[in-house]
Amino acid sequence: MMRIRKYMRHGLLGLVISAAFTMLGSLIEWHPLVITPEQIVGTFLLGIVVGELALILEAEIGSFTIRLLLHMVLTLGVVIVFDWYFKSLTFIFAHPITFVIEFLIIYLIVWATVRLSTKNDIDLINEQLANNRQKK
Template sequence: MKIIRFAIIGLLIGLSSSYTIVTFNLLADSNAPITGKELFEQVIIAAILGIVIGLISLIFKTERFSFTLQLFIHFIVVTICVFAAGNIGEWYDVTSIATIISLLISIVVIYIISWGIALLLQKRDIEEMNLFIQKRRENL
């Protein structure tokens, strides 16, 4: 069940991130047409990438490595996966360092936003658990 949960969360993050990036790219270059077929291909790539990243996130459920090492490994593997998917989806020009840096910046920004949301949700869950425990202690 945990694997499915991580895959679905990754899928949703991947799709929402790719939609945002495609939208900003089209806004930046209004002359760049995109066909339905191309958009569908990008959605499939983003969906697969999201699921893969979600599954990679299972590394945080292991206790073999410190959190810092887990985070480092996760970021490196995510970056490799995004660059591979970007190469398949032609998200950047391999010969242009500017587009590669732009993609790397996008990865970092999405990574930070995703972690920020995850931390907020976790904080909310912890507060709910503490409230539940506090109420239970009061009833004893």
């Protein structure tokens, strides 16, 4: 049950962050916003997939630095695949430096969010354990 909640929370958090950054990016570009249903689905799916990839950061494999780099590379790959499928890579090829800078900024924000979420989980578990000890 706890595992399913974790997957759902990661997916939903990714979905919300993806939608927020998509809207923010569209607002910053200052052009009329035309969004197709396919782009909406793509944005939501991208967010869910990247949110689930964040579980790599919690895995018990290798060092945290290796997990972080693996997550970053996989996330970049997923973003490129989704951008190719839903937007034809036009922005990435037209503005590669801007894309890399935006990716890194967004990645850092998302990583910090996931890190805080994980810390919150740990704090809740520790609190529950402390409460269980006091009851005994």
